[in-house]
Amino acid sequence: MQVDSAARAMPGDTLPFSTNPVRASLDTLPKDTLLPRQRETREISFSKDSLDAPVQYSAVDSMVYDIANQRVHLYGEAEVTYTTINLKADHIIFDWKTNIVTASGMPDSLGRPAGLPEFSDASQSFTADSMRYNFSTKKGVVYDVVTTQNDVVVRGQKSKFVTQEAQDSTAEDQNVVYSSNAIFTTCTHEEPHFGIRSRKQKVIPNKLVVVGPSNLEIMNVPTPVWLPFGFFPIPQGRSTGLLFPRDYQYSPQWGFGLEGIGWYFPLGDHFNLSLTGNIYLKGTWGVNALSNYNKRYKYNGNFNIGYDVRRSEDLEGNISQPKSFIFQWSHQQAQSAHPTINFGGSINIQSNNYQQRVFNDQRVLENQLRSNLNFRKNWRDKPINLTASFNHNQNSNTGDVTVSFPNVRFQTQAINPFKRKNRTGPEKWYEAITFRYDAEARNRFQAKDSTLFTQETIENAQFGVQQRANLGTSFKVLKYFNLNPSVNYDEVWYLRTLRRDFDPTALELDTISDRGIDFVDTLSYGEITERQVGGFEAYRQFNASVSLNTQVFGTMRFGQGWLRGIRHVMKPSISFGYTPDYTNPDLGYFREVRDPNTRDEFDTYSIFQGGIFGSPSTAGQQMSVGYSLNNIFEAKYFSKKDSTEEKLKLFDNIIVSGNYNFAADSLKWSPVNISGTTRMFKGMTTVGLRATFDPYRVNENGRRVDDLLWETENRLLRFDQATARFNTNLTVGKIRALFQGDKEEEIYDAEAELERQERGLQRVEEKDFLSLFENFRISHNLSLNWEGMPDGRDTFFIATNTINCSGSIQLTPNWFINIGNFGYDFVRKGITYPSVGFQRDLHCWEAGANWQPLRGTYSFYIRVKPGSLDFLNIPYNRTNGDGRGQF
Numbered sequence: 001m002q003v004d005s006a007a008r009a010m011p012g013d014t015l016p017f018s019t020n021p022v023r024a025s026l027d028t029l030p031k032d033t034l035l036p037r038q039r040e041t042r043e044i045s046f047s048k049d050s051l052d053a054p055v056q057y058s059a060v061d062s063m064v065y066d067i068a069n070q071r072v073h074l075y076g077e078a079e080v081t082y083t084t085i086n087l088k089a090d091h092i093i094f095d096w097k098t099n100i101v102t103a104s105g106m107p108d109s110l111g112r113p114a115g116l117p118e119f120s121d122a123s124q125s126f127t128a129d130s131m132r133y134n135f136s137t138k139k140g141v142v143y144d145v146v147t148t149q150n151d152v153v154v155r156g157q158k159s160k161f162v163t164q165e166a167q168d169s170t171a172e173d174q175n176v177v178y179s180s181n182a183i184f185t186t187c188t189h190e191e192p193h194f195g196i197r198s199r200k201q202k203v204i205p206n207k208l209v210v211v212g213p214s215n216l217e218i219m220n221v222p223t224p225v226w227l228p229f230g231f232f233p234i235p236q237g238r239s240t241g242l243l244f245p246r247d248y249q250y251s252p253q254w255g256f257g258l259e260g261i262g263w264y265f266p267l268g269d270h271f272n273l274s275l276t277g278n279i280y281l282k283g284t285w286g287v288n289a290l291s292n293y294n295k296r297y298k299y300n301g302n303f304n305i306g307y308d309v310r311r312s313e314d315l316e317g318n319i320s321q322p323k324s325f326i327f328q329w330s331h332q333q334a335q336s337a338h339p340t341i342n343f344g345g346s347i348n349i350q351s352n353n354y355q356q357r358v359f360n361d362q363r364v365l366e367n368q369l370r371s372n373l374n375f376r377k378n379w380r381d382k383p384i385n386l387t388a389s390f391n392h393n394q395n396s397n398t399g400d401v402t403v404s405f406p407n408v409r410f411q412t413q414a415i416n417p418f419k420r421k422n423r424t425g426p427e428k429w430y431e432a433i434t435f436r437y438d439a440e441a442r443n444r445f446q447a448k449d450s451t452l453f454t455q456e457t458i459e460n461a462q463f464g465v466q467q468r469a470n471l472g473t474s475f476k477v478l479k480y481f482n483l484n485p486s487v488n489y490d491e492v493w494y495l496r497t498l499r500r501d502f503d504p505t506a507l508e509l510d511t512i513s514d515r516g517i518d519f520v521d522t523l524s525y526g527e528i529t530e531r532q533v534g535g536f537e538a539y540r541q542f543n544a545s546v547s548l549n550t551q552v553f554g555t556m557r558f559g560q561g562w563l564r565g566i567r568h569v570m571k572p573s574i575s576f577g578y579t580p581d582y583t584n585p586d587l588g589y590f591r592e593v594r595d596p597n598t599r600d601e602f603d604t605y606s607i608f609q610g611g612i613f614g615s616p617s618t619a620g621q622q623m624s625v626g627y628s629l630n631n632i633f634e635a636k637y638f639s640k641k642d643s644t645e646e647k648l649k650l651f652d653n654i655i656v657s658g659n660y661n662f663a664a665d666s667l668k669w670s671p672v673n674i675s676g677t678t679r680m681f682k683g684m685t686t687v688g689l690r691a692t693f694d695p696y697r698v699n700e701n702g703r704r705v706d707d708l709l710w711e712t713e714n715r716l717l718r719f720d721q722a723t724a725r726f727n728t729n730l731t732v733g734k735i736r737a738l739f740q741g742d743k744e745e746e747i748y749d750a751e752a753e754l755e756r757q758e759r760g761l762q763r764v765e766e767k768d769f770l771s772l773f774e775n776f777r778i779s780h781n782l783s784l785n786w787e788g789m790p791d792g793r794d795t796f797f798i799a800t801n802t803i804n805c806s807g808s809i810q811l812t813p814n815w816f817i818n819i820g821n822f823g824y825d826f827v828r829k830g831i832t833y834p835s836v837g838f839q840r841d842l843h844c845w846e847a848g849a850n851w852q853p854l855r856g857t858y859s860f861y862i863r864v865k866p867g868s869l870d871f872l873n874i875p876y877n878r879t880n881g882d883g884r885g886q887f
Contacts, residue, residue, distance in 0.1 A: 090115025
């Protein structure tokens with residue numbers, strides 16, 4: 001029920017919702033033109049203290065009108081609304097004479113206070129035990145008030161709030177709250193676990209909290225931490241401001257320090273920037289610029305630029321200050337941004353092992369750094385596309401860096417050059433011929449990470465252009481066979497090529513004394529020098545091939561028992577290929593240089609060796625027949641659980657391949673390669689098998705000789721080498737499906753499965769012991785190698801045998817054990833960078849510890865959860881500078 005107070009005003013009262021005089025007619029009847037004189041009109045004026053808008057009020061339980069005192073009492077979910085002001089409580093008294101509203105709660109059936117006043121005005125809102133508010137003066141007094149500004153909760157015994165009118169029509173009225181004996185905190189508990197208590201406070205909503213002398217309280221116990229005054233920004237949305245330090249540290253090596261202190265800049269609606277630094281009193285420092293940007297339906301990304309100087313001093317007092325640098329950029333363009341252009345990728349470049357020096361988490365295990373940034377352009381209704389890219393590979397252990405930039409690639413899709421536009425009748429065989437063209441220009445820099453940005457690196461850059469053309473087709477023969485002829489042509493251009501020269505002046509001699517007589521022995525007749533020669537050089541390669549393949553299916557059915565059927569799919573293929581001999585001296589691709597270890601022998605080398613697109617083949621003329629047989633085995637079994645036949649893949653593939661080269665002068669048969677892949681235990685374990693068998697005999701040095709085993713030993717093949725790899729990734733879902741018989745979809749990418757679990761897309765209620773390890777993963781890598789020896793014996797050794805664990809174990813709703821990484825290498829007999837820790841959720845606080853024993857580092861912290869007061873942080877740790885060499 002809503003009633004306008006003006007409608008119930010008593011006779012003689014002024015209307016409270018207007019201050020402007022109006023002309024009111026005393027009679028609403030039409031004017032009588034026969035009367036001698038017109039009816040009179042008069043002005044009605046309103047009092048100056050009346051409101052400029054109606055007050056609406058309602059109640060669910062009852063309304064009691066006190067006519068004598070000009071009040072109305074509202075009971076049960078009462079509500080009063082005036083302009084933007086809204087007040088709710090179980091008991092509200094509205095005095096329409098003074099325009100004062102009083103609100104309080106009412107006891108419930110158990111005698112507890114309920115329906116406490118809730119006040120809101122535009123962006124300002126709070127709850128209180130009781131309150132009074134004057135609609136005319138826009139001032140109010142509240143008792144035991146609780147107000148929230150962003151994530152800051154202010155609790156005061158007594159507060160006064162005043163509405164400041166807007167300066168112009170574009171702004172809004174603003175409530176300023178003055179409180180006494182108040183505490184502000186980010187804890188939402190009725191009795192805050194911590195807070196900053198002060199005798200006087202001033203809160204400007206969405207802008208600032210100003211406090212006088214204040215004291216930090218924890219669990220209602222005052223601490224020795226005092227502040228003479230304080231300013232705490234509480235802006236709504238993004239605004240420029242100070243970034244409090246992430247950690248306060250003390251390091252014996254570096255001294256006292258602050259990590260993550262800086263300033264935040266919101267640069268427009270789609271872009272922000274954080275400038276932070278790590279500062280230690282003994283000279284270690286670092287700066288970082290971190291930015292995130294996002295424009296809906298267009299793009300999003302982030303970048304991080306860091307520079308770090310780590311001061312260290314050894315036991316002898318020698319001081320070093322190694323410098324390191326990092327640049328990371330990730331950019332993704334939305335698919336809807338442009339129909340034919342796409343730009344995106346990531347860059348991760350570091351110098352002087354930045355991540356090992358600065359970070360102390362799993363990133364220290366990343367030895368290979370890669371970058372890949374691409375620009376792609378497609379043309380509508382045209383089978384062509386253009387790509388420009390930046391690529392980078394870096395090994396943080398060796399410091400080797402390879403940067404490919406710029407890379408430009410133009411390629412066509414399959415084009416049918418002989419296809420008729422207006423075809424009539426069946427398709428001719430030549431219409432199925434396809435043509436593809438691919439051209440790529442690439443520039444490459446190779447250097448150490450410490451010399452990457454030097455002039456020498458730029459001068460030694462390698463540049464090349466490669467063009468490829470392919471002509472091929474495919475058609476059926478004899479109904480069941482596919483015939484695939486093809487012709488390939490490659491052409492490579494270089495502007496710098498290799499030259500090797502024999503220097504006879506670098507003669508290396510050795511003097512040997514025997515019975516007092518000195519003999520001179522020649523160890524080397526000279527040395528080989530290498531140089532790069534400028535000038536255009538090109539090489540061209542051609543090859544042609546034709547292949548014939550088909551598929552053969554074999555099925556065996558069983559009517560009874562668990563096994564109901566086996567299916568065998570064979571994919572045989574035979575091919576013939578021809579490649580010319582590019583070692584022919586007339587082509588100029590290869591040259592000879594004198595062997596420094598002998599007088600008369602020469603070594604052959606390619607002038608294109610080390611080029612960005614490689615060099616011509618050294619295998620000589622090839623005219624070979626190749627063979628390949630791919631086998632796939634599947635089975636069907638009877639499932640008692642649902643009384644249906646289920647499919648089971650036994651082997652994904654078993655491939656047997658090799659070739660015979662008619663043009664070779666010896667060793668015409670290649671080794672026979674056998675490889676296979678299968679998965680076990682519902683995809684938890686992937687097994688890869690590879691073996692090589694040789695039809696030729698080997699000598700005592702292990703080199704192949706042109707003697708077939710069939711002719712010398714009456715056997716076809718000799719075992720050469722074999723490898724078996726077992727990769728196991730255990731997750732809770734797969735363990736439960738394996739041991740409890742539940743159906744579980746086979747997911748071959750354990751990393752993707754773990755990511756889905758972390759995002760909460762696959763959650764399992766806590767119903768058994770395995771549920772504790774829901775976000776836990778165990779991986780085991782085992783590699784077994786066999787090698788055949790010349791004497792016929794086989795050598796077996798374990799190349800890799802490692803087990804690693806990672807994940808989080810939730811012991812209770814508030815206790816977590818974090819296994820960042822914990823593993824053991826059974827071959828090296830050592831632990832693989834363990835990182836363990838725990839975390840305790842303390843409602844508005846959190847505590848935790850992390851330990852990396854191999855680096856000798858650890859950390860313990862107790863801190864306020866992320867928010868406006870997260871600068872309240874008590875860390876204790878050992879840095880990697882102090883821990884180096886401790887364990």
